[in-house]
Amino acid sequence: MYKYLAVAAVMATISSPALANDGQNMDDKAMKKAEECLKEADTNKDNILSKEEFTAYTDRMFTEADTDSNGSLLKTEIVAQKKKEIEKWHAAKKDEKTK
Numbered sequence: 614m615y616k617y618l619a620v621a622a623v624m625a626t627i628s629s630p631a632l633a634n635d636g637q638n639m640d641d642k643a644m645k646k647a648e649e650c651l652k653e654a655d656t657n658k659d660n661i662l663s664k665e666e667f668t669a670y671t672d673r674m675f676t677e678a679d680t681d682s683n684g685s686l687l688k689t690e691i692v693a694q695k696k697k698e699i700e701k702w703h704a705a706k707k708d709e710k711t712k
């Protein structure tokens with residue numbers, strides 16, 4: 614069950630309207646999100662996301678979000694995780710602008 618939630622969380626991250634609705638081209642946004650996902654999940658750096666890498670990535674996301682370590686995610690834990698992701702995204706975007 615939790616894997617489905619984790620996969621849903623990943624897909625929501627990849628296609629988050631909050632992140633994709635700032636006036637830039639949707640294709641560019643989707644490409645950036647795919648690149649970010651690959652950067653974090655493609656552990657052998659072959660630029661391909663295997664099912665094992667994707668599963669390991671969602672497991673890491675789940676573990677990070679499950680702050681009380683009870684093996685399930687409350688809405689508040691998911692919201693807190695999404696906030697962290699949005700902050701991380703904004704920080705990365707800010708870094709890009711200063712380069």
Ligand SMILES: [Ca+2]
Pocket residue numbers: 655656657658659660661662663666
């Ligand atoms: Ca790979």
Ligand SMILES: [Ca+2]
Pocket residue numbers: 678679680681682683684685686687690
């Ligand atoms: Ca929990």
